[in-house]
Structures are given as C-alpha cells and as structure tokens.
Amino acid sequence: MSVVNVVKTPSYDEETVYSAVCRHFEALGVAEDLKPETRILLKPNLLYGKKPEAGVTTNPAILKAAIRWLTSRGFTNIVVADSSGGLFTAEYMRGVYSASGLRVPGIEEYLNRDFTFQTVPTGKGFTVKSFNLITPAAQAEYIINLPKLKTHAMTTVSIGVKNLFGTIPGLQKPDMHRRYPRTEDFVHMLCELCETVKPSLTLLDAVDSMEGNGPGGGTVKHTGVTLCSRDVYALDMMAVKFMGLNAFDMPHLAAARDMKLLPETVTVTGDDLIPCSPAFRLPDARKSTGFGDSVPRILRKPVEKVLDALLRSYPQVDKSVCIGCGKCAESCPQKIIRIENKKAGMPRRGCISCFCCQEMCPVHAIRAHRGLRSM
Numbered sequence: 001m002s003v004v005n006v007v008k009t010p011s012y013d014e015e016t017v018y019s020a021v022c023r024h025f026e027a028l029g030v031a032e033d034l035k036p037e038t039r040i041l042l043k044p045n046l047l048y049g050k051k052p053e054a055g056v057t058t059n060p061a062i063l064k065a066a067i068r069w070l071t072s073r074g075f076t077n078i079v080v081a082d083s084s085g086g087l088f089t090a091e092y093m094r095g096v097y098s099a100s101g102l103r104v105p106g107i108e109e110y111l112n113r114d115f116t117f118q119t120v121p122t123g124k125g126f127t128v129k130s131f132n133l134i135t136p137a138a139q140a141e142y143i144i145n146l147p148k149l150k151t152h153a154m155t156t157v158s159i160g161v162k163n164l165f166g167t168i169p170g171l172q173k174p175d176m177h178r179r180y181p182r183t184e185d186f187v188h189m190l191c192e193l194c195e196t197v198k199p200s201l202t203l204l205d206a207v208d209s210m211e212g213n214g215p216g217g218g219t220v221k222h223t224g225v226t227l228c229s230r231d232v233y234a235l236d237m238m239a240v241k242f243m244g245l246n247a248f249d250m251p252h253l254a255a256a257r258d259m260k261l262l263p264e265t266v267t268v269t270g271d272d273l274i275p276c277s278p279a280f281r282l283p284d285a286r287k288s289t290g291f292g293d294s295v296p297r298i299l300r301k302p303v304e305k306v307l308d309a310l311l312r313s314y315p316q317v318d319k320s321v322c323i324g325c326g327k328c329a330e331s332c333p334q335k336i337i338r339i340e341n342k343k344a345g346m347p348r349r350g351c352i353s354c355f356c357c358q359e360m361c362p363v364h365a366i367r368a369h370r371g372l373r374s375m
C-alpha cells in the first residue's frame with residue numbers, strides 16, 4: 001500500500017508553505033530516513049529560466065521550505081540541482097537560477113555548481129542499459145523530487161516521473177527523444193529512468209499549476225494544494241485524478257502499469273483531495289480530434305484510433321510572434337528547424353512530434369497543428 005499525503009496550500013506565502021512541508025514530512029516520517037551526513041538532492045523542475053509566477057518552474061518557496069525543514073533538523077548535506085532544457089553549464093544554469101528566483105538567501109548557498117555527469121547502469125532486463133545522470137543525482141543518497149503540476153504536449157502531463165528527465169544532462173535530452181521518438185517508447189524509458197534514479201520522496205508543487213499548452217506555454221491555474229509521497233507513481237496517479245483526468249489515459253502511467261510498477265492500493269491522508277472541475281485543459285497536441293463525437297458511442301474509440309493512425313500533431317510557428325532566438329532549433333532532436341530571416345521554419349518531414357521546440361520557445365510562438373502523418 002502506498003500513501004499520498006495532501007495538504008491544502010493556498011499560497012506561496014513563506015510560512016504557509018513551510019507549515020505544509022512540516023505536515024508532509026512529519027506525516028511521512030522523513031526525519032527517520034536521514035542521518036546528519038546523508039547526501040540529499042533536491043530536484044526541482046527548472047525547465048528554463050522563468051519568473052516563478054509564470055508557473056513553469058517549481059516555486060522557490062517550496063525549495064526554501066524543504067531546505068529550512070532539513071537544516072533546522074541538522075540535515076545540511078544538501079544540493080539543489082536540475083538540468084534545464086538547454087545547456088548544462090555553469091554559465092547557462094546561473095542564468096536559469098537567477099531568472100527562476102533561486103538566487104536568494106536560504107536557497108542560493110545550496111545551488112549545484114558541478115556540471116559533470118556520470119554513467120549509471122540500469123536494472124536487469126531494462127531496455128536502456130545505462131543512463132548518463134548529472135553528478136548530483138548519481139551521487140545522492142536521498143532524492144527529494146520536487147515537480148510542478150503541469151500539462152505536457154508529448155506526455156500529456158508532467159508530474160513526478162517526468163520531472164526526473166531533468167537528471168539527464170543538457171542536450172543529451174534531445175538525444176533521448178531521438179532514440180525514443182514514439183511516445184510509448186519514450187514513457188517506457190522514463191519509467192526505467194525513474195527506477196534508476198529512485199527518488200526517496202516526491203513533493204508536488206500544485207499551489208499554482210499549468211494547464212493548456214504546458215509545460216512551458218500554458219496558462220497558470222491556481223489549485224492550492226501540495227502532495228507528498230514516498231511512491232512517485234502513487235503520487236502521479238492521485239495528481240492526475242486531482243486534475244480531473246483518467247490516470248491510464250496518461251502514457252507514462254499506462255507504461256508503469258504494464259511494467260508492474262504501480263501500487264495495488266493508494267491511501268490518501270491529510271486533507272481532502274477534490275478533483276478539479278472543470279478538469280485541466282489539455283495541450284492542443286493531445287486533444288482528441290473530436291471527429292469521433294459525430295459517430296455512435298460504440299464506434300468512437302475505433303474511429304479515434306484510425307484517425308490517430310492517419311493524423312499527427314505537428315508544431316507550427318506563428319511568424320508574427322517568433323523572434324528568431326533559435327532556442328527551438330537548439331533543442332530539436334531531429335535538427336530540422338532552420339532560422340532564416342530571423343524566423344523559424346519547421347518542416348514536417350523528419351519531425352517526431354516531441355514538441356521540445358514548443359517547450360523551449362520563450363514567446364510561445366509555436367502551436368500544435370494536426371495534419372496527415374508525414375512519411
């Protein structure tokens with residue numbers, strides 16, 4: 001049985017968040033896991049440098065509260081580390097830390113300054129034989145995973161399991177997209193990564209979440225809650241339910257079920273977890289075609305399946321918004337994006353619909369557009 005603890009957390013006010021973290025960590029007995037010398041990694045979501053109010057990154061108040069709780073109990077061997085969507089270098093990450101509001105007392109002194117990586121072997125029978133992990137993740141003895149609740153153009157949602165993709169260094173992430181272009185294979189890889197990284201605890205920032213075109217270009221939705229669990233899959237299941245969505249419509253949870261990684265039962269403790277109504281809006285790339293609605297109910301699923309086989313979502317640039325920064329081209333695993341006359345061009349041929357480009361676009365110039373599958 002897995003436990004997911006819920007605490008209503010109405011705002012990012014420092015004391016409000018600290019009190020929520022105290023309730024979570026005490027309910028789950030976190031202090032009993034730790035010794036003064038335990039190497040602790042706090043792994044936020046730092047997709048790219050963005051001010052906290054944008055809802056893209058884990059809010060600094062969550063990090064500050066976790067660090068305060070740990071240090072006040074004598075657990076000081078802490079590092080805060082993530083690898084964003086761009087480069088994994090001191091200079092690039094300094095910019096991300098600044099823009100995301102992490103260069104403040106109580107967090108700054110714990111920010112990662114090691115930008116190397118290590119190769120870590122995986123378990124028996126895994127498809128991926130080893131992962132390159134950022135050194136703080138490879139060396140940590142206790143990982144506190146700190147995701148942000150968001151929708152995601154490729155994986156539908158980004159919660160605890162997806163947050164661990166940030167343990168892959170820098171531009172090796174697009175490489176993983178290139179190796180696993182099908183969503184089914186990509187989420188299987190994510191589950192194997194999760195089994196390799198093995199977070200000890202996951203604390204979800206769902207005070208403000210993101211719906212629509214997440215994980216970078218959606219809209220902020222105030223949801224006023226934090227969730228915490230030792231079981232990242234149980235936490236993801238409950239978070240999806242909270243979003244008003246169906247857990248097994250999420251590719252990574254369907255994969256985790258097939259890999260027998262899900263708990264048999266999940267108990268929710270703490271405050272009530274009431275599903276959002278209306279449910280979270282999905283990214284354009286993950287919306288159903290809606291054609292199935294015009295046929296009798298019994299035929300809807302097969303019709304949607306056929307349409308899915310014929311159609312695919314592709315990125316499309318709004319040239320009136322594009323500023324020609326090239327971040328989409330840098331993150332494209334297929335290297336098919338060209339910047340000409342300070343505007344991005346995205347051909348369909350070769351596109352694997354990973355939406356890394358949309359994820360990294362700082363001005364939300366990229367939309368999803370459904371079209372016939374490119375051969």
Ligand code: SF4
Pocket residue numbers: 315331332333334335336337346350351352353354355356357358
């Ligand atoms: S164009 Fe965008 S969606 Fe297509 S492969 Fe490149 S990054 Fe992925």
Ligand code: SF4
Pocket residue numbers: 317321322323324325326327328329339343344357360361362363364365366
């Ligand atoms: S990331 Fe966005 S703004 Fe920058 S070149 Fe690509 S589409 Fe244009």
